[in-house]
Amino acid sequence: xxxxxxxxxxxxxxxxxxxxxxxxxxxxxxxxxxxxxxxxxxxxxxxxxxxxxxxxxxxxxxxxxxxxxxxxxx
Numbered sequence: 001x002x003x004x005x006x007x008x009x010x011x012x013x014x015x016x017x018x019x020x021x022x023x024x025x026x027x028x029x030x031x032x033x034x035x036x037x038x039x040x041x042x043x044x045x046x047x048x049x050x051x052x053x054x055x056x057x058x059x060x061x062x063x064x065x066x067x068x069x070x071x072x073x074x
């Protein structure tokens with residue numbers, strides 16, 4: 001199945017892979033908490049397929065650097 005996937009996928013498909021709804025997926029993206037890397041292209045949002053596969057394989061989230069960089073160490 002992996003050979004048929006492109007470089008990016010839809011938020012809907014990625015959300016389904018993680019077991020939550022499309023609405024929850026977009027909510028997590030807005031908060032910078034979607035478990036894998038996303039790209040904003042114009043008005044659209046795409047999920048990076050390689051990141052999705054790594055997260056599904058490892059179980060470790062891979063957040064976008066832009067949001068992660070804003071967090072302060074505790």
